[in-house]
Amino acid sequence: MHHVCTPSILYFGTPVVLVGTSNEDDTYNLAPISSVFWLGWRAIIGVSASAKTAENLLRTRQCVLNLPSVNEAFAVNRLAKTTGSNPVPAAKLKRDYRYEPRKFETAGLTPQAGQLVAAPRVLECPVQLEASLAAVHTTGLEDPDLRGRILIFELRMLRVHALPQLMMDGHPNRIDPDKWRPLIMSFQEFYGLGEKVHYSTLAEIPEVLYQTADMMKAGRQ
Template structure:
């Protein structure tokens, strides 16, 4: 039997992305998100309008999509409730967000120069996609506070061990992406780390993580 519970959250699971972008003063911003999907050499990103990343993408027109493995969950969770924008809406304050101007340091990750865009890559991420913004659209109806960005992948950097030898393909067995499913972190089908974001969003989860 199927129920019709009127689901509050439709977030069945997508890869976590660390978006690096440039702030107005030229410093780097780093933001975790997981509303992303790919088709050919394009990617769609869903971002809240109050985010510093949204302002940066609209202004700079470029970014890097860094894909962490499940083993990097600690770094991602360290910046899960941070924002690069000093002025926060009340909703973020209630959820426990705090202003953090240097997210690379907080995440304990390393900036790496990109080839084709000004935004830095995350050196520790096995997959790094340099992108330019193609278009931006309001998303979710007239009262929405979100933007859908279409970005074009200009260059993909992939850890050598993840590339099938002699091909241009990623090994799907070797690649273990960090997945966010209903605000919880998963890798290889298992919950891998407690989530600050789930706590901030008051998700009714009581998960015992298996750290990998």
């Protein structure tokens, strides 16, 4: 018998992403998020409207989605309760966040310039996705208490950078899920992936059949 409950959050498990954006003074901001999913060569991320990441994305319309592995959990922790917004937004003050403009130094990570966007890649992250902003959506439109508090950014991928050791043998454009070990956030705790548990019928479909127009256009960037 299932139990009816009211969890305060419903983070059942998503990858951690370090979103790299450029500040108005050409310095870098780096922020961890875990509200993300992919559709083809597009990503959907959710960000607080008061966050520096949201401000930078709306202004520059570009970013890098840096995907840490389980080996970078320590760096994500160092960023977890920091913000590039000054003054610190009221909601974050209640959660003991502090203003920190030197995100890379704080995390012990190394910035790399984007090749197609003016936003930072993270050297230590095994996967880096350069992206441009395609659209912005607002959550909670039907509720005045929630309207505008969270923004949903639809991002179009422009270029994918991945470590060679992640690639499937004999397939230079396919990441091997047996080699990729993303950092997962589940109910505020860090986890990694275990071994494959069962054969997937979807794996019978050639990956090339999922190519989209976004991918083909990005290849010409």
